[in-house]
Amino acid sequence: MREIDASGVTAAVRRLCIDANNLLEEDVMAKLEEAIPKEESPVGREILEQILNNDRMAARLGMPMCQDTGVAVVFVELGQDVHVIGGDFIEAINEGVRQGYRDGFLRKSLVTDPVIERKNTKDNTPAIIHTQIVPGESIQITLAPKGGGSENMSEVRMMQPSDGIEGITDFVVDRVRRSGGNPCPPVIVGVGIGGNFEQSALLSKKALLRPLGSLNPDPIWNPVEVELLDRINRLGIGPMGLGGRTTALAVHILAQPCHIASMPIAVNLQCHAARHKTAVI
Amino acid sequence: MSEAIRLQTPLQERDLTALQIGDAVLISGIIYTARDAAHKRLVELLKTGQDLPFDLRGQIVYYVGPTPERPGQVIGSAGPTTSGRMDSYTPLLLEAGMKGIIGKGQRRPVVIESLVKNKAVYFAATGGAGVLLAQTVKASRIVAYEELGAEAIRELVVEDFPAIVAIDTQGHDLYQEGVKRYRQEEPTR
Helix, strand or coil: CEEEEHHHHHHHHHHHHHHHHHCCCHHHHHHHHHHHHHCCCHHHHHHHHHHHHHHHHHHHHCCCCCCCCCEEEEEEEEECCEEEECCCHHHHHHHHHHHHHHHCCCCCCCECCCCCCCCECCCCCCCEEEEEEECCCCEEEEEEEECHHHHCCCEEEEECHHHHHHHHHHHHHHHHHHHCCCCCCCEEEEEEEEECHHHHHHHHHHHCCCCCCCCCCCHHHHHHHHHHHHHHCCCCCCHHHCCCCCCEEEEEEEEEEECCCCEEEEEEEECCCCCCEEEEC | CCCCEEEECCCCHHHHHCCCCCCEEEEEEEEEECCHHHHHHHHHHHHCCCCCCCCCCCCEEECCCCCCCCCCCCCCCCCCCEHHHHCCCHHHHHHCCCCEEEEECCCCHHHHHHHHHCCCEEEECCCCCHHHHHCCEEEEEEEECHHHHHHCEEEEEEEEEEEEEEECCCCCEHHHHHHHHHCCCCCCC
């Protein structure tokens, strides 16, 4: 049993909020760089150059790469031999978000209730927190700020098993096609298949966390990811939807068992500002 | 890309009618920010025959909700937000004299028709380029709805703000034309 003070969780989350928003991971930068010489549209190339310049400037100036600093989505892997002391664990995470968004000069983008009042909560809380209990005596926290533009173009569908792999792939391609320029392409396409209604959505978001350029740990999905990326990049949407070859940088699939009657699928689109940072306490 | 065309606000009709989709422009002068909540309020004023908090005639509205500026900074990150959410408000603002819009993403036919009718242009800026675009902002002050925070209406003075003509005064739409040009047939399966 290891004791971890809640204040340590707050400090880690605060740092992650700022770093995730200011520093784009190298794998995303590398994919954007790779895309430029392959992009046939001059407008598309110009946009990709602007994005790369922007992301480098953000790191250098310590500014958020995008003004939509998002909802703070927090994935926690909590070791079962950890005892959190000195405060409420969930409140410790929210306090970290509060401090990070204040001290990092990040935008507060949450409203109190979704329909009636829609008043800004002014501190970007509450965070969306997904906690998983795992063996061990450490806490791993991944913070993934998610902007509204790409999240709004995401979708869950309860398909029938008879729709098969064609049904799955057609749905993914069509979701990207219908989104056009709205999710800020080039996008990363997170696909969650199986589980149930809510689990498919969570899988699609988790799929976005896999490093770009890595193979799917489940080899049956690798050819499907390759086929989907090819089909998506034939759509012509291109950078920011103004036409071109670079519509998606990657397609990531995460699947799990499901009910004999079901075939749930979720697509979570991620803009090119594919932000996430991880810390282990 | 071809050499960028320099535009000065307030926009002149002859400058606007010369623009074609795909043209790169560099915008200088005063522009106004407004996004979801501010649009709702502006349209309520127009519908009840009241004056707007700023003179919209010949001006550009930029769909942006910037991050808070650090001490000494003019503005925080300031890239465009998705324009489609403003579609239902846009025709009324165009009727009231707005001549340019900066945003990102496709517009509904009702907006394109109103752009043609009012000889106005829709410019696309690069979404997610908030730091790069903020460098072109030389001054910023809130002119209305301070209580909306990031959604307040700001008057920005910009210098060489980079954008692309996405819908021109003839109603050509780069979101449709660009995609058509680069779309490829799928291999037969």
